[in-house]
Amino acid sequence: MSDHDHGHVLSAKSRDLERDTFIFIHLQTSKLFMGFNQKVTPVTSALIHRWVAFLIGDRGPPEPFWLCPVTLASAGIMAYRMVASGPGIDPQSSEPLPPGNYGWYFDSACTSCWGPPNLANSPFRLTTIQGRLEDMKEYLSEDFERHEFPPIANVTAATARDQGRCRFTGATENTTVAWIIPPAVSWETQDxxxxxxxxxxxxxxxxxxxxMHSTLKPHFYGNNFTVDVDDNRRIVILRSMGDAQRLLPSHLPDHILPTPEVDHYLRLHCRYTLNAMLLNGDISETYSNGLILQTMHELGVNHIGYHDYHESDMVPFDDPGWTTELGREIMADVLRQRLALSRYRADLEEEEADAETDAHSDDDDDELV
Structure with missing residues (x-):
């Protein structure tokens, strides 16, 4: 499936996560706010509403909102404007949400969409635990030693509690004891x-x-999967995990009785995961305004839509710059601007011709008088 089958160009994050379902909010233009890969985890309107309330936490409850199918119209280079194309979806609907584009609206009629939801102060970064650990590794050597080698007393106690079995699979072979939230990144779970x-x-x-099974550890820290404690400890997969995915059951097995203390840290991991994997990923994160302007300059596109625009300023059409993803979008905008300018000039000429005809008609009337 190409990017344009989605009605918009995918950002690097959306492409990496193989998203097929997108929720936009409206600012000056429409921005991608959340994205899902329903090939690994199907979602419903009710589930999205519950997750949003979960992410907001003590700062909630969230302002009521409705998801509405939308179509996206171009609003410039790598920019879009959403238009409602269907009725709002019941917030409590448990019907599977078809893959596609949706808008975040504040009324059931899907007319009010201005402004972002109240997730701006989310207490989690938009990166994975593993990504944050790698960022911090150079200047947190002491914390990293504790991350790689938890205190022996704690490891011994956890092994006894779990009976030496992977909490996800029940296996006793090839297991390791690891932090749920590494202490080195624990500060990111706070406001x-x-x-x-x-x-x-x-x-x-x-x-x-x-x-946990050693094979699952990089996926757990990569936030590829998590445990939704409040949904009967369902295992939620956010990114395709290859062969490792077959190790995971649908829910956390009950061979070890759950405890509120462990559930607390699993909830923190779930919130961290939903933030890192679902939020953001707008195309502007991949193609900034500065990069777009620089590429336009390199292609000789500087005055599109203005009277001093000359096609001769542009580099030849066989230049490889036009074959890039951004180059193709710039060319599409050139054509849109050229068409708009052509229509404007045609309308202007028609108005001038009508005015001239009216003037001649008035002169003829004067002569008859």
């Missing part, structure tokens, strides 16, 4: 205003350790 004085101590505890 921004509380991060400066955050203490890691509450995360250097046995309930924050879990026994």
């Amino acid at each position: 921004f205003g509380r991060q400066s004085d955050w203490d890691q101590a509450p995360f250097v505890v046995t309930p924050n350790l879990i026994t």
